[in-house]
Amino acid sequence: xxxxxxxxxxxxxxxxxxxxxxxxxxxxxxxxxxxxxxxxxxxxxxxxxxxxxxxxxxxxxxxxxxxxxxxxxxxxxxxxxxxxxxxxxxxxxxxxxxxxxxxxxxxxxxxxxxxxxxxxxxxxxxxxxxxxxxxxxxxxxxxxxxxxxxxxxxxxxxxxxxxxxxxxxxxxxxxxxxxxxxxxxxxxxxxxxxxxxxxxxxxxxxxxxxxxxxxxxxxxxxxxxxxxxxxxxxxxxxxxxxxxxxxxxxxxxxxxxxxxxxxxxxxxxxxxxxxxxxxxxxxxxxxxxxxxxxxxxxxxxxxxxxxxxxxxxxxxxxxxxxxxxxxxxxxxxxxx
Amino acid sequence: xxxxxxxxxxxxxxxxxxxxxxxxxxxxxxxxxxxxxxxxxxxxxxxxxxxxxxxxxxxxxxxxxxxxxxxxxxxxxxxxxxxxxxxxxxxxxxxxxxxxxxxxxxxxxxxxxxxxxxxxxxxxxxxxxxxxxxxxxxxxxxxxxxxxxxxxxxxxxxxxxxxxxxxxxxxxxxxxxxxxxxxxxxxxxxxxxxxxxxxxxxxxxxxxxxxxxxxxxxxxxxxxxxxxxxxxxxxxxxxxxxxxxxxxxxxxxxxxxxxxxxxxxxxxxxxxxxxxxxxxxxxxxxxxxxxxxxxxxxxxxxxxxxxxxxxxxxxxxxxxxxxxxxxxxxxxxxxx
Numbered sequence: 001x002x003x004x005x006x007x008x009x010x011x012x013x014x015x016x017x018x019x020x021x022x023x024x025x026x027x028x029x030x031x032x033x034x035x036x037x038x039x040x041x042x043x044x045x046x047x048x049x050x051x052x053x054x055x056x057x058x059x060x061x062x063x064x065x066x067x068x069x070x071x072x073x074x075x076x077x078x079x080x081x082x083x084x085x086x087x088x089x090x091x092x093x094x095x096x097x098x099x100x101x102x103x104x105x106x107x108x109x110x111x112x113x114x115x116x117x118x119x120x121x122x123x124x125x126x127x128x129x130x131x132x133x134x135x136x137x138x139x140x141x142x143x144x145x146x147x148x149x150x151x152x153x154x155x156x157x158x159x160x161x162x163x164x165x166x167x168x169x170x171x172x173x174x175x176x177x178x179x180x181x182x183x184x185x186x187x188x189x190x191x192x193x194x195x196x197x198x199x200x201x202x203x204x205x206x207x208x209x210x211x212x213x214x215x216x217x218x219x220x221x222x223x224x225x226x227x228x229x230x231x232x233x234x235x236x237x238x239x240x241x242x243x244x245x246x247x248x249x250x251x252x253x254x255x256x257x258x259x260x261x262x263x264x265x266x267x268x269x270x271x272x273x274x275x276x277x278x279x280x281x282x283x284x285x286x287x288x289x290x291x292x293x294x295x296x297x298x299x300x301x302x303x304x305x306x307x308x309x310x311x312x313x314x315x316x317x318x319x320x321x322x323x324x325x326x327x328x329x330x331x332x333x334x335x336x
Numbered sequence: 337x338x339x340x341x342x343x344x345x346x347x348x349x350x351x352x353x354x355x356x357x358x359x360x361x362x363x364x365x366x367x368x369x370x371x372x373x374x375x376x377x378x379x380x381x382x383x384x385x386x387x388x389x390x391x392x393x394x395x396x397x398x399x400x401x402x403x404x405x406x407x408x409x410x411x412x413x414x415x416x417x418x419x420x421x422x423x424x425x426x427x428x429x430x431x432x433x434x435x436x437x438x439x440x441x442x443x444x445x446x447x448x449x450x451x452x453x454x455x456x457x458x459x460x461x462x463x464x465x466x467x468x469x470x471x472x473x474x475x476x477x478x479x480x481x482x483x484x485x486x487x488x489x490x491x492x493x494x495x496x497x498x499x500x501x502x503x504x505x506x507x508x509x510x511x512x513x514x515x516x517x518x519x520x521x522x523x524x525x526x527x528x529x530x531x532x533x534x535x536x537x538x539x540x541x542x543x544x545x546x547x548x549x550x551x552x553x554x555x556x557x558x559x560x561x562x563x564x565x566x567x568x569x570x571x572x573x574x575x576x577x578x579x580x581x582x583x584x585x586x587x588x589x590x591x592x593x594x595x596x597x598x599x600x601x602x603x604x605x606x607x608x609x610x611x612x613x614x615x616x617x618x619x620x621x622x623x624x625x626x627x628x629x630x631x632x633x634x635x636x637x638x639x640x641x642x643x644x645x646x647x648x649x650x651x652x653x654x655x656x657x658x659x660x661x662x663x664x665x666x667x668x669x670x671x672x
Contacts, residue, residue, distance in 0.1 A: 002532050002549065002643065004572045004609040011608065014572075018611030021618040022631040058607040196338050213338065236340045236350075268604035270640050271394040272347065273340040275354030282357040295358035298668075299635075304606050307338065307641070332634075334670040 001205045003305075008202035012055045012077055019062070023331040026066045031089035035075040035082060037062050038093045047169040047178045048072065048094035051104050051162065052087050052114065054079040056201065057222060059332035060301040061104070064159065066330030069166035070103075078201050078304075079223050081109030087117030092125055099128035099175035103161055103182060105154020106135035130179045132165075134158045136189040136312065138250045139219025139228045153221050156264040156301035157189035157312035160324070163333075167323030185320055190250050192243040193310035195220035195266065196233065199303045218242065222266070222303045236273065240280040243311050248288065253315055255289030260296070260324055262312040267302040269309050274298065277309060293321060300332075337541045339641075344538035348391045348413055355398070359667040362402045367425035371411040371418060373398050374429045383505040383514045384408065384430035387440050387498065388423050388450065390415040392537065393558060395668035396637040397440075400495065402666030405502035406439075414537050414640075415559050417445030423453030428461055435464035435511035439497055439518060441490020442471035466515045468501075470494045472525040472648065474586045475555025475564045489557050492600040492637035493525035493648035496660070499669075503659030521656055526586050528579040529646035531556035532569065533604065535639045554578065558602070558639045572609065576616040579647050584624065589651060591625030596660055598648040599631070603638040605645050610634065613645060629657060 005011055016034040020027065028040045052074035053061040062073040072090035074082035091100050102118065104110050111133060118129040135152030142151035165182035173181070195217050198207040208224040211217060216239070219227030234242075253259065261281060263274045274297050285292060293316055301310070314320070328335045341347055352370040356363065364376045388410035389397040398409040408426035410418035427436050438454065440446050447469060454465040471488030478487035501518035509517070531553050534543040544560040547553060552575070555563030570578075589595065597617060599610045610633050621628060629652055637646070650656065664671045 002569060004530075004532070004575060004605060004645065005612060006571045006573055011612070014615050015608045015611045018614035018618075018633075022611070022614050022633055055608065056606075058611075194340075196340070233338060235342045237342055239340065267606055268641055268643075269340060270392075270603055270638065271635070272351045272391065272640070275351045275358070275394075276341060276347070278354035278358050279350050282354075297354075297358055299607070302606065304608070305604055305643070307604075309340065329672060334672065336665060336670065336672070 001200050003202060005202055011202045012075065016075065019331065026329065026331055030093040033086060033089065036086050036089045037065055037075055038072040038090055039065055041067055042071065042094065042096060044096045045098055046096050046172060047098045047175050048096055048100040049165055049169055050090050050094060050100055050102050052082045053105055053110055054081060056304050057301050059299065063332035064162045064330050066328065068170045068326060068328030069162050069330050069333065078203065081107065081113050084113040084116035084120065087114055088120040091117060091121045091127060091129060095127045099130065101165065101175060101179055101182065102129060102131040103134060103165055105158055106133050106150060106152060128175060130175060132179060132182050132186060134161050134186045136191040137221065138190050138192050138246050140221065141250065153225065155191045155193060155222055156262055156310045157191040157314065159262060159300045160189050160260060160312065160314040161185045163328065164320055164323040166328055167326035170326060181319060181323060185314065188251065188315040189312060190247045191310050191312040192247050193220060193308060194218045194239055194243065195306055195308035197268065197307040198224060199267065199306040222301060236276045237280045240277050241284055244281060244284055247311060247313050251315060253290055253313065258291045258293050258316045260293050260314045260316060262296045262300060264300045264310045264312065265298065265302065266306040266308040266310065267299065268305045268307040271298065274309055281311065337536050339538060341538055347538045348411065352411065355667065362665065362667055366429040369422060369425065372422050372425045373401055373411055374408040374426055375401055377403055378407065378430065378432060380432045381434055382432050382508060383434045383511045384432055384436040385501055385505055386426050386430060386436055386438050388418045389441055389446055390417060392640050393637050395635065399668035400498045400666050402664065404506045404662060404664030405498050405666050405669065414539065417443065417449050420449040420452035420456065423450055424456040427453060427457045427463060427465060431463045435466065437501065437511060437515055437518065438465060438467040439470060439501055441494055442469050442486060442488060443490065464511060466511060468515060468518050468522060470497050470522045472527040473557065474526050474528050474582055476557065477586065489561065491527045491529060491558055492598055492646045493527040493650065495598060495636045496525050496596060496648065496650045497521045499664065500656055500659040502664055503662035506662060517655060517659060521650065524587065524651040525648060526583045527646050527648040528583050529556060529644060530554045530575055530579065531602065531642055531644035533643040534560060535603065535642040558637060572612045573616045576613050577620055580617060580620055583647060583649055587651060589626055589649065594627045594629050594652045596629050596650045596652060597631050598636060599633045600636045600646045600648065601634060601638065602642040602644040602646065604641045604643040607634065610645055617647065
């Protein structure tokens with residue numbers, strides 16, 4: 001296990017201490033618990049936005065707490081849900097009197113704990129809490145009968161939902177309005193990923209799965225969940241078109257649509273490769289008549305040191321554009 | 337070779353096309369050559385700042401062209417110097433009548449070509465060009481007799497020089513003043529790196545060097561140049577203290593000094609690990625009475641998919657602080 005760490009059991013808390021040291025103007029913590037991360041710039045009267053989830057995905061989840069995006073994040077161990085108590089503590093801190101919206105990924109542990117935290121906040125503190133479970137991963141879509149439970153995992157596309165919700169909350173809209181707009185964002189985001197190498201959870205100390213030196217796995221999840229196709233590594237252009245076509249067919253996206261594009265490195269993939277992919281996305285989308293409003297390229301939701309990337313598209317209307325384009329400042333996301 | 341690429345010979349130009357597609361508001365190119373990258377927001381009367389160097393180090397070098405930092409960058413093949421002609425074309429484009437300052441790393445190919453480009457700009461276009469060769473890598477310091485040629489390689493610390501020079505140029509100072517201030521910044525920056533895994537140059541297709549599964553190399557350069565000590569991988573805290581103590585002794589830094597700190601991932605090292613290191617840096621500097629003015633953490637100067645990180649410190653005075661803190665916006669660096 002080749003990692004720059006101390007004791008694996010201290011991995012998350014030491015990482016968090018580094019964050020607080022580096023970004024004191026933007027983030028702090030509550031409840032005497034470094035895993036209850038909250039904004040250092042609370043705005044009274046604003047809807048509070050909270051997320052939470054396992055560590056190992058930086059900048060996800062905690063990296064989007066700051067100005068104009070999220071207000072709090074409960075932080076779990078690597079690939080583990082934080083506790084309901086931690087989510088509850090964050091909720092109490094960030095409530096500015098206008099209620100709190102939870103936005104988190106579609107994982108059972110997180111759902112269970114966030115539901116319990118919402119009940120605690122309602123029952124003990126009389127805080128109104130609404131929840132939005134984001135599931136943008138096309139590769140984990142189950143049978144799609146209307147009304148069925150969403151089986152899609154939440155992956156990098158949740159960053160778009162954070163940004164849009166953050167813009168709406170910062171405009172001092174009501175909880176109902178922020179939830180409506182965030183729900184629209186989530187409904188219009190689709191993501192596909194590809195993995196080239198596994199990652200190692202520090203406490204486990206060995207590879208989460210094995211994959212051949214010349215293989216890739218399309219559709220793998222950010223914890224190494226099985227994807228939809230394993231095969232020989234192809235060219236950047238071939239991989240990009242395969243992933244993009246699955247995304248486009250899923251929503252579906254049509255000629256004339258306008259989108260935001262997120263190209264996300266999973267941890268060990270050089271930025272150069274992400275830009276090579278971006279070039280092909282631009283060419284392919286132009287070919288099918290889809291207009292790109294803006295690009296985001298870099299590491300937004302990683303899997304420790306996994307090599308690979310994901311592509312997320314969000315279909316835009318004027319309202320989503322307004323809140324996507326609004327300024328924001330967090331330790332990992334700055335937009336003027 | 338597990339890379340998300342097309343033909344290796346198209347690696348750099350395809351990456352650049354992705355950059356222009358994603359950031360049209362900030363960058364463009366001149367001379368009909370995508371490798372002659374320049375700002376999309378030229379300011380007349382401002383000193384032009386140019387850099388250049390090989391690819392494979394994103395965000396270095398080209399990623400710092402934008403507002404408030406650099407104005408142009410000539411882009412070489414992976415780990416190769418761009419040509420004097422490309423540097424010359426960039427120089428002509430970015431000159432706003434106040435002259436041009438070259439700031440680049442201490443590598444023979446770059447020095448040769450930049451010197452030739454400066455002569456061409458002077459002789460053919462009557463543009464006054466000054467040069468600053470940055471060498472911040474403590475590990476490559478040769479015998480340090482006063483007046484001897486600097487043998488130090490330019491590594492991640494050059495980003496501090498770009499930022500300070502960019503702030504000074506944006507304040508519309510003269511070429512002499514911008515050079516004086518940038519020279520002071522460069523003289524006060526020191527860097528040490530450690531590598532855990534090698535990287536693969538796309539056209540070469542195999543590892544640049546080999547290193548044991550339980551080994552690290554302290555002081556390795558960003559092209560895999562030999563470092564100063566290879567040994568068993570130690571804990572994050574041990575590695576951090578060893579690197580930091582060499583940096584502190586080199587300038588030297590004293591109790592009471594104020595510094596900026598850059599923790600830079602080399603490509604495949606998770607952000608979590610960089611923050612674990614940051615936590616220890618903060619503790620160690622506090623212990624020796626050095627105050628941290630601000631932290632920068634993330635990928636600033638990489639070596640493709642190399643695992644490892646570097647630490648850079650810049651000793652500050654009021655003037656350096658002013659220009660370090662000035663706002664900037666480039667594809668990879670946004671500061672409010």
